[in-house]
Structures are given as structure tokens and as C-alpha cells.
Amino acid sequence: MNINSRTIAYLSISASVILTLWFLIFGGILGGEIDSPDLEKIKTLQPFISGIAVPLITFGTSLLIIETYKNTTLQNISNNFFKLIDQNRKILDSLNIDISHLPSDDIKSKGKDFFDDLCDRIARDFEAVVNNDVEYLNKLDQTLRTKTENKQGKDLLVEIYDFYFHVYQSELGHYFRNLFYIVRYIEKCKIREVEKVEFIKILRSQLSNYEILLLAYNGLHHYGKEFYQYIEKYELLKSLNNESRLPETYTRRIIDNEILKQQYPHLTKYWI
Secondary structure, eight states: OOOOHHHHHHHHHHHHHHHHHHHHHHTTGGGSOSSSOOHHHHHHHHHHIIIIIHHHHHHHHHHHHHHHHHHHHHHHHHHHHHHHHHHHHHHHHTOEEEOTTSOOSOSEEETHHHHHHHHHHHHHHHHHHHTTOHHHHTTSOHHHHHHHTTOOHHHHHHHHHHHHHHHTHHHHHHHHHHHHHHHHHHHHSSSOHHHHHHHHHHHHHTSOHHHHHHHHHHHHSGGGHHHHHHHHHTTTTTTOOOOTTSOTTSOOOOOOHHHHHHHOGGGGGTOO
């Protein structure tokens, strides 16, 4: 049975009251006349009160004060946390980016669609390099073509991500810095680990599939080195769809499941 501090406090105070009544009744203190109390018996009451009743009451009230403080602190943390999440969503919603580098029918990419479009382009570039698709590669930026020469696996992925990170650094850098700050804020809070995990679950539920995918790529980049430890500790990629059941006619945006599983061990528990 899980007994919290508040329950223990109430039990302690109740025990003090019950024991005091028991002593008064069975000790004969209440047996004399009201207008002429037995002074000898009353003298025995003081040691009992100071030795047992008062410590129990003090212990119980102290626990209640501590529990009230903890609840107030947790409420303040919760308020700040949701303000940070709201700020993150505003950053996302404000994205309205020129995506002339990306193969899209639109000139602008807004909000979560930008992450979808960028993941799509990274996947196409990666596949073209791996398969040596000359026609596709000839259309790539010369800088990107040079950076990806003789690269494969994780190194190739990081080079492609690095190129687009610098193209869209203002937007991606701002977004990931804010996301990192939210996670670090919870990490630094003086609360139980189980409470930290619950806050992170709420944050994870706010992220779209391709926000999570770009978060994974960012964690492999040296810009995301500090973030990586939190991504792994709090299993921030847990909800990422590995697209294994996606019909062949649909575009896949995850480059290589094995690359991510090797770099993020917690994915091996969820990607079978």
C-alpha cells in the first residue's frame, strides 16, 4: 500500500488525539469533580502531553507544511512548463519559410509542414547519394554534392542534415534551442524522477512525427550534442513511426531504421 506524507501526517495527529483521550479516560483524570480536580492526577498529564502528544502533533503538522510546500512548488513548475510548451508551439506555428530548396509545389512551408517537407528532402538526397542517381545528383547544390562525397551511413545523414540546418538555421536553431530548454528545465527541477518523466511524456505528445524525426537527426549533429543525453534518457523518440507498415506507394521519410537504432538504443525496445 502506498502511503503518502499527507496520510502519515493525519495519522500522527489522530494518534495524538486518541492517545490523549485514552490517557484522560483510563488514567482517571476525567473521573474527579470538575470544581475540585485531583491535582495529583493532573500532574501526571503534563509529562504525557509533552513527551508523546506534542511530538506527534509537531511531526504531523511538519509533514503537512512540507507537503503543502511540495504541492505549491510542483504547481509552479507545472505552470512554467506549460508556458514553455505554449511558446514552443507559437515558434512552430510562426514558421513560414521559403522552401525553394525543397521539391514542393508550394513556395512557402508553414508550421509542421516544414518539418515534413524537410524530412522528405533529406530522405530523397540520401537515397540519391546511396544509389548514385546521377540525374538527381546533378540537380543538387554543388556544396552539398561535395560534402556528401565518399560518405555513407550516419556520416552521410549528418552531412545532409548539416547542409539544410545551415540553410534554415534561423528557424531550426530557434526551435531546437527552445525545445532543449524545456527538457533541461524539467531535468533541473527538484522533483521526483517519476514526475519528471510525466512532464516529458506531455511534451513528447505535442511533437509531430517529423518533429521527432528531425530531433533525432539534430541529436546526431554536434549542435545537438548536449540534447542527445536527454533524448536518450527520456526516450523522446519513443513515439516515432518507423514507417515499416507504410504501403509501398507512400513516400518514406525515415532514411534507415538501423542508423537510428544504433545511435539511439531506446528505439530497439519499440522498433522490432
